[in-house]
Amino acid sequence: SIMPATLSAISNSAKNGILFKGGVHVENLSYIKAIALDKTGTLTNGKPIVTDAFFKSEHRKTAVLSTIKAIESESTHPLARAITAFCNDYLDNTCKTDIQKMTTISGNGVTAYVDEERWEIGNAALVGETDAIHFHDGIAAKLAEQGKTIVFAKNDSGITALFALKDTIRKEAKDAIKDLKKSGIHPVMLTGDNQITASTIAKEAGIDHFIAECLPEEKVNHVKRLRQHYQNVAMVGDGINDAPALASANVGIAMGEGTDVALETADVVLMKNDLPKIMNAIRLSNRMNTIVK
Ligand code: ADP
Ligand code: MG
Secondary structure, eight states: OOOOHHHHHHHHHHHHTTESSSHHHHHTTOOEEEEEEEEIIIIIISSOEEEEEESSSSGGHHHHHHHHHHHTTOOHHHHHHHHHHHHHHOSSSSSOOOEEEEEEETTTEEEEETTTTEEEEEEEHHOOOHHHHHHHTHHHHHHTTTTTEEEEEEEEEEEEEEEEEEEOOOHHHHHHHHHHHHTTOOOEEOOSSSSHHHHHHOOOOOOOHOOOOHHHHHHHHHHHHHHHHSEEEEEEOSGGGHHHHHHHSEEEEETSSHHHHHHHHHHHEETTTOTTHHHHHHHHHHHHHHHHO
């Protein structure tokens, strides 16, 4: 049975944009010692834009962009949307390219065939680290240091293009992290993005501990590992990819504008994507626990 005090706390917090899906989560949140946060869409706004593009051959640029557009317009990934928009701005006529066997490689990118030729669009792990490092004299590392996500496009003749995409960190992220740390809660950022980009974004957010190149299924393992070390761990995320990790935390917290799967799996929903609400929710759960006991 649920205590009247808990019930009123749940209804009051709902008015303040924090939706607890049950009294037990109010209690669990008060024990949290560490909090894992997804990067894209959680710490950042999740709306990347292409800031830089490099091509192997200027002369083939239009053809390459047409193909990339055809492939990425089939993907719902936020990076794919941004790349499609960039291609649209550059290409003035929409010539139709037929693509076959489009495949999503979770955490790495996409592959497809165009006129019997295999294309790969995604991170360095997908297109091959050696080619990626040498493209345009190591330009990828320099762009990543600026906190930009790097996407390569490759066909049978090697890497044809590189895109750098910048996603802005949520304006309230830094203060939210500072408050968590002040309360003795250890923040950890989990991301599928590369080491250098992850390190820059983590630094911008004030997070000292981050795990990069983390495949969706690895997020679960990292949450489990954190639980061994900190006992009570919360996970905050927004994507379909985050749902298993949300379920494996003591308290799963979803961003309100996240995907349906994340919202369904979570124990707590932040209705306005509002990161500082996490600390409000923790304070409330601490107060509740002292009242109830
Ligand atoms: P995150 O955890 O940051 O949301 P993901 O796990 O979804 O990232 O993806 C990891 C990496 O895989 C991206 O940084 C990007 O390099 C690459 N990637 C994934 N999907 C795509 C796509 N549709 N187009 C281009 N790159 C992609
Ligand atoms: Mg995300």
